[in-house]
Amino acid sequence: MPSSPLPQLALPHIASLHAYTPGLQPTEPGWVKLNTNECPYPPSPRVAEALRQEIGADGSSLRLYPNPKSGPLRAAVARLHGLREENVCIGNGSDDILNLLVRLFCSPAAAAGFLFPSYSLYPVLVAIQDGRSEVIEFDRSMRLPFEKIAASTAKAFFLTSPNAPTGVAFANADLERMLATFRGLLVVDEAYVPFAQENAVPLLARYPNLVIVRTLSKAYALAGIRVGYALAQPELIGLLDRVRDSYNVNRLSQAAALAALGDPAYYDALIAKVKATRDANLARFAGPRGWFTYPSQANFIFTEPKNTRGESGPAVAQSAYDFLCRRKVLVRHFPSHALTASFLRITVGTDGEMSALNESLDAWLKSPLA
Structure with a gap:
């Protein structure tokens, strides 16, 4: 089949465009999905x-x-x-x-x-x-x-x-x-x-x-x-x-x-619940874990993982991200820039989802991969 001329007909700046990359949207069941900052609770x-x-x-x-x-x-x-x-x-x-x-x-x-x-x-x-x-x-x-x-x-x-x-x-x-x-x-x-x-x-x-x-x-x-x-x-x-x-x-x-x-009453309660879960997990990351974590006022947490040797950095964050993925816990990693490569962004989920996340992070820290 001959090659299509359509790419050559497109405007030059479109032909070289890099499209926006959204977070992964898994289709199979069983994932703890904490990667796209969606609300963990249903609407009103x-x-x-x-x-x-x-x-x-x-x-x-x-x-x-x-x-x-x-x-x-x-x-x-x-x-x-x-x-x-x-x-x-x-x-x-x-x-x-x-x-x-x-x-x-x-x-x-x-x-x-x-x-x-x-x-x-x-x-x-x-x-x-x-x-x-x-x-x-x-x-x-x-x-x-x-x-x-x-x-x-x-x-x-x-x-x-x-x-x-x-x-x-x-x-x-x-x-x-x-x-x-x-x-x-x-x-x-x-x-x-x-x-x-x-x-x-x-x-x-x-x-x-x-x-x-x-x-x-x-x-x-x-x-x-x-x-x-x-x-x-x-x-x-x-x-x-x-x-x-x-x-x-x-x-x-x-x-x-x-x-x-x-x-509004329904959403006031929903937002309060998300904030309470966020703040509890912020305290856990910055306190017992000792990970540098920005003071979030959003529905997600941006934290810098440390391994058991106290090391942080892009390789450590990638290791944690990959381990979580293997356990079907999905967060977000932005490895392309020095300011973000050492961090994971974690959507605030339900208390149960955050418990699953923390259990998986504990398992990562006990594994040879950390």
């Missing part, structure tokens, strides 16, 4: 009921397009945050919102800025746009490099807070310092902020160059539904509406998200 029972009602007895509602602006959901998000509908744009997951922002503010001539390590989708979105990236690296302290950010020429700068993969959160005072000195748009990606002590919503009224991005995938246990949103001044929301798909959020996702937002 109201979500399933809302989906049943939306589908109806014969599914006839599915022949109709969804609300093009997700209007009722915009109103619900606005009420949640004490804002107006004009301050809200709904996306097909927060990744959709991030993609729209890159589409608006990034090109070969206009850079998008972000820190490393952070969400590894950012450079992929910039590359799809054939844009230019300005990458500023954290050091191990994970303190914000204010001077470097202020000097950035990027049109938009993306900051994940709490940070992924470390879980370190940045105080509003630090965000205000950035907003006062950075000349472009600051995008604060708050995917994990329901698990944190502080959020940036109070800053919106004072800083027109701020946009906040949220998701219902993590704290609301709706990763399979794909709903996220942006909070910003109406002028920025208007720009997002110009470039988003006309029916970008399907009707079942809108119904599920509305039901979830309508049950």
Whole structure:
């Protein structure tokens, strides 16, 4: 068969693109899955009921397009945050919102800025746009490099807070310092902020160059539904509406998200449970195990394993990761950079799942492989 000419027809920057790599999604049963920061508990029972009602007895509602602006959901998000509908744009997951922002503010001539390590989708979105990236690296302290950010020429700068993969959160005072000195748009990606002590919503009224991005995938246990949103001044929301798909959020996702937002008591309890499990395991890693572990304000833990000889490093982390995989405990390892290669990122699971993780780590430490 002759070779296809299609790869040669693609735009050159797409032909050389490295796609985003999501965490492994095993299909066989028996895995303890702690690698993609999903919620370990189901969503509110109201979500399933809302989906049943939306589908109806014969599914006839599915022949109709969804609300093009997700209007009722915009109103619900606005009420949640004490804002107006004009301050809200709904996306097909927060990744959709991030993609729209890159589409608006990034090109070969206009850079998008972000820190490393952070969400590894950012450079992929910039590359799809054939844009230019300005990458500023954290050091191990994970303190914000204010001077470097202020000097950035990027049109938009993306900051994940709490940070992924470390879980370190940045105080509003630090965000205000950035907003006062950075000349472009600051995008604060708050995917994990329901698990944190502080959020940036109070800053919106004072800083027109701020946009906040949220998701219902993590704290609301709706990763399979794909709903996220942006909070910003109406002028920025208007720009997002110009470039988003006309029916970008399907009707079942809108119904599920509305039901979830309508049950705050359920989610307050769920978030408290995840935080309690996180904090207990943070204490175990940093205390009895003696592993350096960042103070997470997210639903995951970033820890640096030590073997029985007190050694840490990329090889030690890889050994622990491989041992866990053989025992069907799945976590995340990022070996491609010196700042992350010595660590494992562990999603906070149920108490039972975390016990299985710790039992496997204990077995690794007793094995010849450690």
